[in-house]
Amino acid sequence: MVIKNIEISNYRTLNGLKIDFHPEVNFIVGLNNIGKSNLLKLLNTLSNKRNFLDEDFYEEDKPIEVKLSLILDEDELGIFEDLFDPENENQINIVAIQEGPNENITYKHLETDTLISNTIIRKLNFIYYDSLRKPSNELNFNNKTGIGRFLSYLIDLYIDGKTEQSKNIIEKSYIQDLLEFINSKLMKIDTFKSNKINAEVGDEVREILSRLILLKNNENFPLEKLGYGIQFSNLIPLAILDKILNIRKSDKSFENSILENESGKKILPITLGLDEPEIHLHPHLQRKLIKYIFKIITNEQSDFNSLLFEIFNIDFVKGQLFIVTHSPNILLDNYKHIIRIYKDSSGKTLVTSGVNIELDKDLEKHLNKHMQHIKEAFFSRTVILVEGDSELLAIKVFAERLGIDLDEYEIGVVSAGSADSIPPLVELFNSFGINTVSVIDGDKKGESKFHSIPNLYITEGQDFEEDIYMYFSFPDYIRYLEEQNRNDPKKYLFFMGHAKKLGIKINPRERPVYKELERIGKEQNLNELKDLLKSEVLASLRSNKSIMQGRLLAEAVTEIPQTYKQALEKAVELSIYE
Template sequence: MRISTLDIKNYRNLDGVKIKFHPTTNFIIGENNLGKSNLLDLLNIIFNKNNFVESDFFDLDNQIQISFSLGVSDIEQGFFDDLFDPNNREQINIVAIQESPDEIIKFEHQETKTVIHSSRVRCVNYINYDSLRNPSSELSFSNNRGVGKFLNHIIVKYLQNGCLQDSDFVITEKVDEFLIEVNQSLQKIKSFKDFSVQAVREENKENLLAKLILLADDNKRTLEKLGYGVQFSIIITLSILERLLSLSKQRLDRCIVEDSSSAEKEKCIPVLIGLDEPEIHLHPYAQRSLIKYFLRVVNNDEPDFRSLLADIFQINRLLGQMIVVSHSPNILLNDYRQFLRIYKDDNGCLVVKNGFDINLDTATEKQLLKNLPYVKEAFFSKVVILVEGDSELGAFPILCEQINVDLDELGVSAVQAGSADSIPPLMKLLNEFGIQNIGLMDADQKNKYDGTPNLFFTQGKDFEEDMYDSFNIVDYAKYLEEEFPDSKKANFFIEQAKSLSLTLDPHNLIHPQLASLSPEKNQELKRLLKETILKNLRSNKSLLRGRDLSKYVTEIPQVYKDLIQKAVELSTNAK
């Protein structure tokens, strides 16, 4: 069973919100305080709890009503008896209603109003993980709380499978000798003697083993001494197993469905995994690795995990779906159809836009998917400036600083599209997700894309020509001499100066000598050097080159001023 739609009424700040989910993986993105974590809390309440509390009611005078649809696979047919969507036998539509904070949640079939017992709904098996958990209090074989329950269960299962004696773990005679000495000391303390308290040997094998073993790395460093990233990576994965362990035998049997089409008649169980900011404490590479691992787990493509499910729970396969709330572009996979963005529209109303509902032509989609890995930061921005290449990307933050515009403060990001042809489809995709955006491309593409809203073009042929036109030649020479002090790059001025009957001393800095010339001579020198300078700029494009070059530009080109001002305007007006 996979959740496919959700229609929320009177729950916290999500009142009136409608959501459509991707069948396997969903990434919930958006700014802070819009209700992303509230969404995971809602799912946890519906599938794991009996009721909403008073603070969940947006309006205490009205009921909370949550309408949701569950996709039911072939092997799950009949799970809800003969209740289904009249137009789709592979879907059931359910309404969860709670009249007031003093009531409990009641479930009913949307079309027939037939009551559905909560035990059926809970077989969705929602697994809730949030980053507020404390690994050190759970990741212990002897601490029977949280994921520690599963670690302890491994010991219990081991003990059940063997006929074990205390002597398999400890030499009891030696311990007893030690206890005599310990108690001789303790009995000298009045309270121990008065209440007949003494040290004894642990006789429960489960407790004994749990206290004998620790989690540690190859260097014998215990888990609490390792980084939080390691601890949280472990606890996230164990949370799935903890959830399955928490199901009573009766409920587990009720949730399992059998795939009779498979040779071994595999036993399968639905799971809906909700992860709230799993990236916390993790390095970017570890974030990507973790989410890819979870995707393999959900899709049953992780053989070791499947083997563990079979060993511990006699389950062969998960019928899984994942919903991830994140503020990290590193978590996002490279498929926009899995993105759900929460934002406020022009009227201040909350909207959830899902990529699963966006229809693009094949050519546009192909272009998008090719560039999506490099532009995912855009989905976390209020406004996005899309540029063609590295040089422009490096220049924009510096140009903004020069006119006292803080992109981070405004929630504006500059993103490299990779090519001119990638900018229009990316703008279209961002528009679909409700993300304000502006594009900048070279003027040689103007005939092809002129008229596209919020698309700007360079004044010259390209970024490099705009920068050239905006330079005083003195500042360009200064750029060369300060950024490349050992390469004598500015010495090419010397030969051209001779054609103007000017003499420049190669043993001294060139830019102060140029500064002493008349503006007319400098302008003439700049005209003579245009082809040479542009050839140099175009042959050395890079993010660093764009950044360094923009530090010295004499005057910011007007098109960049206009574009930055447009970004400021869009960000300021954003809800």
């Protein structure tokens, strides 16, 4: 059972939104306080609680109404008896209504208004995890709440499988001297003595073991003393097991929740909601954790499945994943997994789901292949697209020189890899409500594929390198070469022969050379020399393109090329709104 879509009325900041979901993984992204976490709280309330709270009502005098469509597997048909979508027997459309803060949620079939029991909705088995939990309170065998409930259950499993004799793990005679010592001291305390309270060895072996066993790493450090990242990463898979244990407490509920496929495999459907699981995690651990969870819910984690069978006698879980995140490291390489909540220039909250974006199949394959390079853009208000790596860092340097803080305006910069990749990226980002500003080389100016690109800027010269050279004064360009090649004078004195032909007298022993050029430039025009060297310089720049060269050129160029200045100013303009 997966949630296909949801339509929300009068719930918090999500009032008026309709959201379509991917059947496996959904990454909910957007600015802070836009309502991402509210979506998880909404799903948790629908699946696990009887009613919404006062603060959930967007307007107190109106009901909260949520329409949701669920897709059922063949094994799940009949759960809702003869209630289904008229056009699709594997789909059911449900309306959840709560009239006011003091009422309970009522569930009805959309088409027939037939009441639906909330126990059926609970079959979503929604597991809600947020980063506000304190793992040290849960990751121990002595806690009967939260994750500790499952760890304690492991001890119960062990004890229940042993004989009475083997359960007697502690003999009182071994610690009799200790007990006598303790009691001799306690009996000097009147409240202990008058109430006849003594220290004794407990008879409950489960309690003894739960206090005795600790979780430690291979260096003998207790888990609670390790970093929060390690602690949190262990909470999530245990939260799944704890949810199953909770369902297992009721034999009837557990039996009704289990599905059996044609191969006789027992399956438990789950829905997992994670709120910012990246907190406290190193980027590599973020990626590793999400890939691991994804394998669990798609039946690709054999060890976890083996554990499920040993403890609960089920073969695997099958689920749908909802993740609220601010980290590009969390995202998998498929834009269809992304749901972006954002505001338009008028302040209206909107949402775009990747499942609704249809691109050419070859293009889609190409984009997903390069997703790792563009993930950060999904967290931006505006993205500046450039052709290659040379411009990637150059744009950021130009922004610094103009006093523009790209982070403040939430502007991302993406290297498309080629001009041909810019139109599909523009289409993708615009579909997600992300503004784009694109910069292409002048040699692509006449190509029709770029005519419809919004906010397109074209270099004045043939490419980035020509624009850079155009906006260098000749002394500043030689200064750039001299600073980069101090031990190789040939690289910055290459112009001497041409200067001599033009009658420009330069002392080659004078250092720094650019200072000599600045002095001469006050008396003679050096533009003719610069123009004479243009072909040679551009050939050199184009043959040595790199992300670092782009940065160094951007730092050294006399003036910021007009095209890039205008592109940055446009990006700022597009990003200024509430």
